[in-house]
Amino acid sequence: MMASGRIIIPNYMPALDINGAPVAGAKIYFFLNETTTLQAVYTTDALNVAHPNPVIADAAGVFPSLFADLNAVYTIAIRDADDVPIGGLRDVNGIQAAESTNIKADRDGSNLSEEEAESFVENLGLASRVYLSPLSYGAAGDGTSNDTTAWLAVIAAAKSTGLPIDGGNKLYGVNFGFFNGGLPGLGANFTIRNARFKDLNPNQTTGTSRTLQFSGAGASSTDWIVLDNVKIDRNGGSSDTVLHSNVGVEISHVGWARVTGLEAFGNNAGELIRFEKVGLVTGDVYAHDGFYVHTTQTNDTVEGVVLVDIETAFFAAKVARLGRTDRTTVERSRYSRGVTLDRVRNGVIQVHVEQVDQGVDFSGYGSTRAKVTGVVRHCFNNGVKLAHAHYRDNISGLNIEHCGRYGVVIGGPTDTEGQPYQQQVRVSGLVISETGSNGYYKDIGSPTMGVGLDRNSGNPLRASFPKDVVVEGNVIASHVGSVVVSRTGGDLTMADGSFPVTKGKPVTFTSAGALPTGLTAGVTYWLGWDELGLTVRVATSYINALDGVFLTLSGGSGVHTMAGKSFMDYGGFVDGAAVKDRAAPNWFRNNVVRGATVSASTGFAGTFAYVPTDENQTLADNTWTDVIPNGNSPGGDFIAKVDPGALYNASTGAFTLAEGLWDVSGVVAFSPNATGIRDSRLVLDTGSGYKSLWAPRRILPQDGSNPADVPVSERVRVPSGGATLKVQSRQASGGGALNTHVNTRLSVQKIG
Numbered sequence: 001m002m003a004s005g006r007i008i009i010p011n012y013m014p015a016l017d018i019n020g021a022p023v024a025g026a027k028i029y030f031f032l033n034e035t036t037t038l039q040a041v042y043t044t045d046a047l048n049v050a051h052p053n054p055v056i057a058d059a060a061g062v063f064p065s066l067f068a069d070l071n072a073v074y075t076i077a078i079r080d081a082d083d084v085p086i087g088g089l090r091d092v093n094g095i096q097a098a099e100s101t102n103i104k105a106d107r108d109g110s111n112l113s114e115e116e117a118e119s120f121v122e123n124l125g126l127a128s129r130v131y132l133s134p135l136s137y138g139a140a141g142d143g144t145s146n147d148t149t150a151w152l153a154v155i156a157a158a159k160s161t162g163l164p165i166d167g168g169n170k171l172y173g174v175n176f177g178f179f180n181g182g183l184p185g186l187g188a189n190f191t192i193r194n195a196r197f198k199d200l201n202p203n204q205t206t207g208t209s210r211t212l213q214f215s216g217a218g219a220s221s222t223d224w225i226v227l228d229n230v231k232i233d234r235n236g237g238s239s240d241t242v243l244h245s246n247v248g249v250e251i252s253h254v255g256w257a258r259v260t261g262l263e264a265f266g267n268n269a270g271e272l273i274r275f276e277k278v279g280l281v282t283g284d285v286y287a288h289d290g291f292y293v294h295t296t297q298t299n300d301t302v303e304g305v306v307l308v309d310i311e312t313a314f315f316a317a318k319v320a321r322l323g324r325t326d327r328t329t330v331e332r333s334r335y336s337r338g339v340t341l342d343r344v345r346n347g348v349i350q351v352h353v354e355q356v357d358q359g360v361d362f363s364g365y366g367s368t369r370a371k372v373t374g375v376v377r378h379c380f381n382n383g384v385k386l387a388h389a390h391y392r393d394n395i396s397g398l399n400i401e402h403c404g405r406y407g408v409v410i411g412g413p414t415d416t417e418g419q420p421y422q423q424q425v426r427v428s429g430l431v432i433s434e435t436g437s438n439g440y441y442k443d444i445g446s447p448t449m450g451v452g453l454d455r456n457s458g459n460p461l462r463a464s465f466p467k468d469v470v471v472e473g474n475v476i477a478s479h480v481g482s483v484v485v486s487r488t489g490g491d492l493t494m495a496d497g498s499f500p501v502t503k504g505k506p507v508t509f510t511s512a513g514a515l516p517t518g519l520t521a522g523v524t525y526w527l528g529w530d531e532l533g534l535t536v537r538v539a540t541s542y543i544n545a546l547d548g549v550f551l552t553l554s555g556g557s558g559v560h561t562m563a564g565k566s567f568m569d570y571g572g573f574v575d576g577a578a579v580k581d582r583a584a585p586n587w588f589r590n591n592v593v594r595g596a597t598v599s600a601s602t603g604f605a606g607t608f609a610y611v612p613t614d615e616n617q618t619l620a621d622n623t624w625t626d627v628i629p630n631g632n633s634p635g636g637d638f639i640a641k642v643d644p645g646a647l648y649n650a651s652t653g654a655f656t657l658a659e660g661l662w663d664v665s666g667v668v669a670f671s672p673n674a675t676g677i678r679d680s681r682l683v684l685d686t687g688s689g690y691k692s693l694w695a696p697r698r699i700l701p702q703d704g705s706n707p708a709d710v711p712v713s714e715r716v717r718v719p720s721g722g723a724t725l726k727v728q729s730r731q732a733s734g735g736g737a738l739n740t741h742v743n744t745r746l747s748v749q750k751i752g
Contacts, residue, residue, distance in 0.1 A: 004045040005097035007066040012078055012089055012162070014061035022061035025081030027054035033073040034093050041074075042067045054079070068097040085222050087256060090189050092162045131166040132157055134195075141170030143198050148174045158190040164226075167195025171233075174211070175200040185213030188254050193228035202234055202246065202266070210247040216254040219279040219311060223254040227262050234290065235266030246270035248287075252277050259283035267291045270301070276308040281347075284316040290336075291323065302336040304356065313347040313370055322356040323380075337361045338379070344370040351398075354378045355546065359403065362386040362393060373397035378504060378546060380404045380438065386425065387411045396429040402504045404448070405441045407432035407476065410466045411454040423467045427451055430474045436567030437478075437506050438542040439524065449570035450476030450593070453586055453604075469586040471572055471604070478566035478595030479505070485536075485562045487516045490552035492562070494534040499562065501529045501536055504545045506565040513558015518551045524565055525551075536562075566595040573602050609647040609655060613744040619678065619731040621738070627668065627680075627727040628653035629744050647748060655725040655748050662716040666746040668727055677732045678740065682712060686723045698732065712746065 015026035030053055032039045040050040045067045057063045068074070074095040080086050132154050135141060139150035151174060158165050174197050176186070199211040211232050216223025227249075234248040248264035248271070251257045257278050262285040264272035272287040287304035304319035323336025338353035340361045351374040353359040359376035362368050363385055369392075376383045376398060383400035384407070386393060400407045408427055436448030451471045483499035485492040494501075505527045509519050519525070519538070526545035528537040538553065539545035571593030574586065588604035613629035630650070647655045668680045680697050683690040693714055716725070727746065731738040 003070045004042075004047050004067050005070045006045070007041060007068055007074075007095065007097045009076065009092075009095060012076070012092075013063050015057050015063070015078060015086060015089070016061060017086060022059070023057070023080050023086055024059040024061060026057040026061055026063075026086065027079045027081070027083065028057075028063060029054045029077040029079070031075040031077070033075050033095075035075065039072065039074060040068075066097075070097055072097065087222070087224060090162055093160065131164045131193075132161070134165065134167060134172065135170075139170075139172055141168070141172055143171035143173055143196075145173055146175060146200060147172040148176055152176075155186055155190060159187065164191035164193055165195070166193050167230075169194045169196065169229075171196040171198055173198050173200045176210075176212070184215045184253075185210065185250070188214055188216035188223040188225050191226040191228065192230055193226075195229075196231040196233070198233040199235065199248075199266075210250050212249040213247075213252075214250070214254070214257075215252045218253050219255065219277045219309070221253075221255045221279075224256050224258075225251055225254055226257075227251075227259045229261040230259075230263070232264040232272075233266050234264060234272060247274050248272040250274040250276070251281075254278055256280040256282070259285060262286070263288075265289045271303045271306045273304065274306045274308070275310060275313075276306075277310075279311045281307065281310055281313040281315050284318070286318045287322070288318075288320045290321075303340050304336075304338045304353070306340040306342075307344050307349075308340075308342040310344045310370075311346060313344050313349055315347065316350040316352075318352045319356060320354050338376070341368040341370070341372070344368045346370055348373065350374045351376065357381045358385055359383045359400070360385070360398075362395070367393050369393070371397060375399045375401070376403070377401040378403075380440070382406045382409050383432070383435075384408045385411070392424045393426070395425070395427045398430050400430060400432045400435075401502060402434045402437045404436060404438045405446060406448070406452045407435045407450045409452045409454060410469055425466065425469045427469070427471045428473045430476075432474060432476045434478050434502065434505060434566075434568070435476075436569070437504050437526075439506065439567055442567045447569045447573060447598075448567055449573040450474070450568065450591075450596070451572045451588070452570070453574045466586060471586075471588045472590050475592045476568075476571045476594075476596070477592070478568040479564040480566050480595045482561050482563040485509075485560050487553050487556050487560075488535065490554065491535050491537050491550075492516075492553065492560075494536065494562070497534060499564070501527055503528055504542050506542075506567060507538075507562050508565055509560060509562055511556070511558055511560045513560075514556055515560060516553040516556030518553045519556075564595075566597055568596050569598045570602055571596045571600040572604055574604055609748050611648050611744075611746055611748075616739055617729075618737050618739045619729050621731045621736050624681070624683075624728040624730050626653045627729050627744055629727075629746060653726055657716070657718045657723050657725055657748070658750070659718050659720045659722060660750050662718060662725075663749050664712060664714045664716055664725065664746070666712045666744070668712060668729065668744050668746075678729055678738070679732045680727065680729045682714060683726050683728055684716060684718075684723050685726075686719055687721060690724075690726065690728075696730075 012028065015023040017023055030039050030041050031037055038053045040053065041055065043049045043051055043064065047067060047069065051064070051066065055063055055066065075091065075093045076095050077091045078086055078089045134147065134150050134154045137150040137153040139147040141147065151172065154165050172195060197211060211234055214225045232248045249262070252275070257275065260283045262273065262283065265288050267290060272290050273285050275281050285305055290302045290304065292302065302322045304322055305317040307313060317339050319338035322338065336357040338356040338359045339351050340363070347370040349370050349372045351360055351372060354377045357380045359379045359382065360372060372395070381404050383403035384395060384398065386395065395408060408430065410425060432450040435450055436442055441448050453466045453469060479500050481499060484495040506524050507527055508522055508524060509515055510521050515521060526539045526542045528539055528545045528548060528550055537550040539550050544550070571591060572588035586604050588601035593600040611629040617627065619625050647657070649656070664682065677698065682693045684693055693716065725748065727744060
């Protein structure tokens with residue numbers, strides 16, 4: 001009689017998908033080891049009744065009891081009911097049955113006694129263990145020893161057995177030597193949990209290094225990686241003056257990646273956490289406390305979390321304290337970004353970013369359609385940036401607080417990129433508050449704003465300005481109200497809750513008596529808040545407010561008033577005047593703007609008129625005649641006159657234009673006449689008579705009944721004092737006056 005034993009395959013029995021849900025009707029195929037020849041498994045230890053092959057699980061993903069000859073070795077393949085591979089469960093070689101002292105265990109082995117369980121562990125060997133430990137492969141886990149060899153060995157074992165690796169929450173020193181992005185790094189198709197890694201050689205001068213690197217066959221492959229409670233101490237970067245973009249952890253070229261509690265920190269010159277070319281990313285990450293490597297290197301960039309070419313992401317990213325170690329008013333070319341998104345095509349990304357130079361950067365070379373929600377606060381420069389080449393992006397659902405220059409900035413490509421400008425971008429549903437509150441950009445004379453459009457190019461001839469950007473339905477505010485305060489101990493107490501206190505809010509004080517010692521009337525201070533009741537604390541600088549360094553007040557008498565101060569110049573602003581005349585209309589509308597000290601929407605499209613005509617008109621011979629649109633819809637095919645700005649005078653045919661940049665477009669259409677020759681032109685009067693904006697456009701005699709069109713497309717810069725604009729035509733054939741049918745459609749709108 002053959003010696004028999006039971007087959008138990010941890011992580012496969014029961015069958016669960018990547019979300020932990022049972023896979024009803026899952027199948028396990030049993031083959032001769034490392035072949036595709038089916039090999040039988042049995043229903044009892046007598047080995048006289050074979051199971052169907054594949055063996056099929058019930059609705060709960062539970063398989064029946066499996067028995068086999070102790071000498072038989074199997075390769076297994078697990079599939080769902082439709083014979084599709086189950087994510088996270090790979091094919092495994094070297095499976096064998098193990099002898100048991102008692103086979104009364106239920107189908108998943110959960111009611112084995114302690115003695116029986118120990119027997120199974122001893123007999124099943126590696127395949128019966130819940131996890132693999134790097135300590136069993138020689139790792140010290142003390143943070144100073146080099147555990148690289150042990151980790152390479154335990155990862156190889158994990159790939160061959162399908163078992164997860166558990167680091168026991170110890171700190172492992174590693175130096176894998178992954179330079180210059182070479183694949184595959186550590187490969188894919190395994191799980192690491194409860195492990196901390198310290199890069200033993202982070203200061204690279206020979207190339208780009210990665211502390212951890214995982215990769216597979218591609219985003220459309222079945223390759224995967226799971227990281228659970230994994231932390232990376234980068235604590236270094238390139239010490240060379242040449243920029244090396246080093247990475248804490250990179251996951252690339254896999255079908256899916258699940259990361260929970262993934263954390264990376266430490267000084268760096270590069271990216272702390274990077275995902276690239278992944279089909280599906282799920283989980284949560286935290287990148288923090290990554291400052292520049294040293295003070296003499298001025299061209300480095302620190303990025304917290306980077307996602308590049310991702311099909312779908314359901315993902316949370318928290319980022320804090322990157323980049324500037326001094327956080328002074330010294331402006332440098334070095335830069336830090338919280339979350340960088342480059343072609344994330346689907347999904348939802350929740351962010352919580354604070355104390356970086358730039359919060360969320362949509363500046364990849366392609367659109368990100370994933371919805372981004374959450375909070376961006378205390379960014380030295382911009383809250384959200386969108387640049388390079390994007391099309392139909394939708395920026396919404398963010399709370400952007402206390403960012404230095406722009407809440408949101410949208411810019412075109414630089415001169416060297418050769419990419420098209422932004423098109424059809426929508427910015428809506430944002431709450432942007434206290435832009436400019438750090439005071440830095442106000443001090444250097446640079447405007448601050450809720451939403452800004454810029455061209456990002458030094459060449460005035462490039463058509464690189466954002467196009468068809470709609471900024472709508474946002475709240476853009478800086479509080480400038482006031483509240484009565486009194487001193488309580490070393491702090492202040494507000495008389496009521498009407499003043500919306502946030503950390504870093506700039507304020508000034510006045511008093512009907514004497515201000516507490518430490519405060520001077522009219523001087524700017526910044527608030528901290530204990531978030532308990534009406535008590536606020538006062539700092540002498542924005543940085544001190546963030547760091548919790550506050551004044552201890554004393555004395556004072558009478559009634560004191562605390563007033564909010566706004567450093568925000570504009571709610572919306574279009575910059576780059578040299579190329580505004582190449583901009584298509586961009587809209588700033590239906591936004592609530594409070595506390596902008598200059599203007600709400602400078603440079604965006606606003607005032608406009610649309611006027612058509614459909615009438616017969618006599619054109620004098622060789623004499624310019626004003627075309628007077630009557631507001632009728634030509635042929636009933638177009639809307640009639642729309643003129644909310646009261647620009648058009650129906651009796652004279654003139655449009656009154658204020659100082660600024662205007663877009664004039666449309667068509668002047670004539671019914672053809674066999675003998676008539678018609679000229680058309682656009683004229684502008686800035687106070688010294690009408691002058692043509694372009695050479696007359698001529699239409700020669702034609703046969704037939706179709707109209708002949710003269711297109712109108714101009715950008716007009718109107719000086720101070722304003723101007724009037726008209727369309728004129730004339731009969732130019734020398735044959736006397738000509739009565740002709742004129743259909744004109746003219747759109748005039750202010751865009752800057």
